Amino acid sequence: MPTTDYADNAVVSEYAKLPPLNKFITYPALLTLLEPKEGMVILDAGCGPGHLTRAIAEQGARVIGVDRSIAMLSYALRHNHIPFRTQYHIGDISVMRTVGDSSIDATIMNMTTINIEEREKFYATFQQLERVLQPGAPLLFTDLASSFWESEVATQGRMLVDGQIYDIDLPLPGGKVLPVNDVFWSRATYADALSQAGLELENVVDLLPGSGTTAELGRFLTTPRQCLYAARKP
Numbered sequence: 130m131p132t133t134d135y136a137d138n139a140v141v142s143e144y145a146k147l148p149p150l151n152k153f154i155t156y157p158a159l160l161t162l163l164e165p166k167e168g169m170v171i172l173d174a175g176c177g178p179g180h181l182t183r184a185i186a187e188q189g190a191r192v193i194g195v196d197r198s199i200a201m202l203s204y205a206l207r208h209n210h211i212p213f214r215t216q217y218h219i220g221d222i223s224v225m226r227t228v229g230d231s232s233i234d235a236t237i238m239n240m241t242t243i244n245i246e247e248r249e250k251f252y253a254t255f256q257q258l259e260r261v262l263q264p265g266a267p268l269l270f271t272d273l274a275s276s277f278w279e280s281e282v283a284t285q286g287r288m289l290v291d292g293q294i295y296d297i298d299l300p301l302p303g304g305k306v307l308p309v310n311d312v313f314w315s316r317a318t319y320a321d322a323l324s325q326a327g328l329e330l331e332n333v334v335d336l337l338p339g340s341g342t343t344a345e346l347g348r349f350l351t352t353p354r355q356c357l358y359a360a361r362k363p
């Protein structure tokens with residue numbers, strides 16, 4: 130069973146509606162920690178439809194969005210109201226041919242590694258992220274939270290193993306359900322991949338709706354759905 134196909138135009142139009150968890154939880158958390166400023170060059174690894182790419186550019190930084198899906202990048206280009214500060218590169222982030230060594234001031238990567246099925250590519254991705262970051266620069270990225278696996282998946286009688294492709298229904302506010310078909314990478318594997326790439330893991334935090342969220346989402350989401358890894362190139 131392959132993971133979600135983000136090269137499929139129907140998947141892209143559905144995803145581009147901006148899942149509320151991104152809008153109210155992961156994007157605000159990533160943007161607050163990132164502190165984008167004029168003069169910074171930021172990499173958005175697996176930028177998808179470019180919502181976060183544009184939000185960073187609006188705060189004055191220049192952003193390079195890299196994605197392997199032409200459908201995702203064409204959506205990002207069609208909706209790009211800030212072209213003077215954004216660049217989109219088509220490519221695989223485990224190879225990252227178009228981004229130079231130590232050329233990036235900070236990298237963010239929202240829900241991208243869940244779509245990398247092969248272990249070698251997963252490890253190579255962190256090596257590439259280390260290569261392009263300047264010394265001292267941060268890498269912030271997200272995945273689903275362990276409390277989600279414990280509360281939603283384990284109670285359905287399923288226990289995932291590292292590297293396993295899952296197919297789950299993610300409940301959303303308003304009774305909607307988002308089918309998600311991606312890869313489970315354990316915290317131990319993230320820690321190992323970061324360490325093998327020469328990146329330091331500083332913290333992992335589970336994310337809950339912040340003050341800017343809707344009351345509906347606040348009532349709905351009482352346990353964290355996503356977590357944020359904060360790492361740095363020494």
Ligand SMILES: C[S@@+](CC[C@H](N)C(=O)[O-])C[C@H]1O[C@@H](n2cnc3c(N)ncnc32)[C@H](O)[C@@H]1O
Nearest residue numbers: 135175176177196197198221222239240241244
């Ligand atoms: C769940 S979407 C997240 C998109 C975006 N980060 C966001 O916040 O909306 C995952 C994205 O990662 C991209 N992706 C997955 N693996 C990739 C790889 N190895 N190289 C480049 N892009 C990749 C997919 O094409 C897809 O656009």
